[in-house]
Amino acid sequence: MLGSIQNHPLLISSLITFAERHHGDGEVVSRRVEGDIHRSSWSDVARRSRQVARALDALGLQFSDRVATLAWNGYRHLELYFGVSGSGRVLHTINPRLPADQIAWIANHAEDRVLCFDVSFLPLVQAIHSKCETIQHYVALCDDANLPADSGLPNLVSYERWIGREPTDYDWPTFDENAASSMCYTSGTTGHPKAALYSHRSTILHAYAGAVPDVLDLSAADCILPVVPMFHVNAWGIPYGAALTGCKLVLPGPAMDGKSIHALIETEQVTCAAGVPTIWQMLLTHVDANKLSFSTLRRTVIGGAACPPAMLEAFARHHVEVRHAWGMTETSPIGTLGALKRKHMGLPPEERAGVLLKQGRAVFGVDMRIVSTDGREAAWDGKTFGDLQVRGHWVIQDYFKHEGRSPLDDGWFRTGDVATIDPDGYMQITDRTKDVIKSGGEWISSIGVENIAMSHPAIQIAACIGVPHPKWDERPIIVAVRRPGMDLSAAELIGFYEGKVAKWQTPDDAVFVDAIPLGPTGKMLKSKLREMLRDYALPASA
Incomplete structure (x- = not known):
């Protein structure tokens, strides 16, 4: 029936x-290529x-x-x-x-x-x-x-x-x-x-899921600024979610620098913004350098790459809630969002931050699991890591024209990420499969090493890669860009790791560069970084 x-x-x-x-x-407000602000409805x-x-x-x-x-x-x-x-x-x-x-x-x-x-x-x-x-x-x-x-x-x-x-x-x-x-x-x-x-169908369901309180939390009373580009995964579905809720939509056009973004946030009274860490780093640098603040911004969604702890702390100082997100082109893209549960509200600030730094819980419409190397589903204990696989209402079942290998494994899409899931369902990316470092039979998360470096006040951006080692197979090094006007030696940066990670997880060296190559969506290109450092050799004492 x-x-x-x-x-x-x-x-x-x-x-x-x-x-x-x-x-x-x-309202729909846009900064045009012509340079002016356009207003429509x-x-x-x-x-x-x-x-x-x-x-x-x-x-x-x-x-x-x-x-x-x-x-x-x-x-x-x-x-x-x-x-x-x-x-x-x-x-x-x-x-x-x-x-x-x-x-x-x-x-x-x-x-x-x-x-x-x-x-x-x-x-x-x-x-x-x-x-x-x-x-x-x-x-x-x-x-x-x-x-x-x-x-x-x-x-x-x-x-x-x-x-x-x-x-x-x-x-x-x-x-x-x-x-x-x-x-x-x-x-x-x-x-x-x-x-x-x-x-x-998948787009409408994705828009519904993205608007709910534990995700973007959109309503007709909101004003949202998608800094994530409309040419990449439908701007995380925000244009559709904005129409669904009737909220004010502010579009930044080509002006993606920190000064322009801050001016738009303040002028248009933006309450929620979404983008990748590289954009928010430029925004925070501008705000802090000019002793500015946010008068209406209440929350920001960070995706595309892991949010460094220092960025979470910087937004918290400005009373802006960070919601960590994870997704990919093949998931439309929202897969998880890092909103807190009621049980977390009474935790000390540092413990709440530990939850928020994870990529978050699955959104209704997406299911996930982690699979160990033996092909079995791994435990949700927050420690055991495995290959992250997902399925759901807006996860692809095949690529256009059926090209490439099938992305599904028993109905599950293999993401290429390595992750853990804790008992509360919070997923944390520990690495991309191709970027995880194996040293002496132990796995080292490059993301964890990077986050520590980026918490140093003299570091603007940092990437961790593995380099060959005659005894340990691979050892991690940190490749970093100093903030303008800052002076920091390799020994000082390596020393910064003391007490923060196990000694065997500490990078063997620090290499400073003028810039770290970024991909077309703002992610660090570690393959190009490895090519840049193809002639690099670890110090003899390492």
Whole structure:
């Protein structure tokens, strides 16, 4: 016997329809590529999204055809989020920080038909367009006054002219909620990148889960700033969650420096912000150097890489709650969030911090386990580590075009992370499988070594890698960047580890560099770091 409940498919168009109807005057604020601040509302986004849908109809795009973007976080990109997917096409957000040849390969692999781009990416588009075999239409996200002249791009039109000639009424189509809505390629640090293909159903469920109190905790009274880019995993689903709750949405555009982000937080009275540690490090450096504060910011979500303890402490000094998160392109991306349970509220501050530094508890819709080297599920004791595997409503079951090995193992997706899970269900990443250091038969977490280095006041960023050792197989070294104007020797940094970790876990050496290579999503590229130090040899006494 079935329930007697109406059956409406979960479609992205329903989000923007709801936002317009119930939160139409809710603010959407963007810093534009042109440099100014643009103000619109959820009603404006809905109206212009319908014009996007009509413009795609006029181009003759079919159901599930791909529309690519190379764009910052802005209101026009937001309109594409709803107009493209809502009309039954697939939004393909491309990371502009990838190498040009890789972007061209991705566009061809996805078989993109239209490319919409911010004018700041014109040189990149000019460099790749002759290699893009399926793109037939180019749309510059600007008005006619800012349309690049003599671009050399076929069928180039300004976004405002493209949608401006279309009526504002449009009947969103109804179709299977399992239809593809958007796609995002992995960063592809080794081999060709692979694409996760999200569905309307998975996206709506992910938006619901992301908005609940123990995750992003969004409501119509909030103002959220996603510093995480809209070209990477749908900005962690925040644009959809903002429409679902009707909260104010602030989009930073291309200005990602600490000064610009702080000014936007204060001017727009942001209550919640989300981004990767490298962005927050720039923000905190600016705030502390200029003796500034946060008047409205209550919480920040940190993901993409482990949050250093020093960063957690720095935000706490400014009365900002940190919520540690974990996820990946293949999980849409939210997998865990580090909100405290009631039982933790009475703990001393240092013990609460120990819980918050873990990547957090699974969000409803995601299940997880850790598997030991013998293939058995490991205990949730907070000490035993194993390969982290997940499954759930928004976890992929295969990659686009079924390329690469199957990501599933008995229905579980193998993440490539090594982790522990404690009795309360809090997961902690101890390393990537490829980065864990094996020394004398014992495993050393590179993340743990890095966190200690980054708690030193003279260190800006640090990475731990393993180097060959004739006796112990591998030994850890710390590679670090000093803060401007700070002086610190290798011996002093190594000495800083005394009493903080076991002696065998202490790095054998410290190497100072001008910069640590970062990937297109802000993660440290340890493979490139190892290549930089390929001629490095441990000190003779090590």
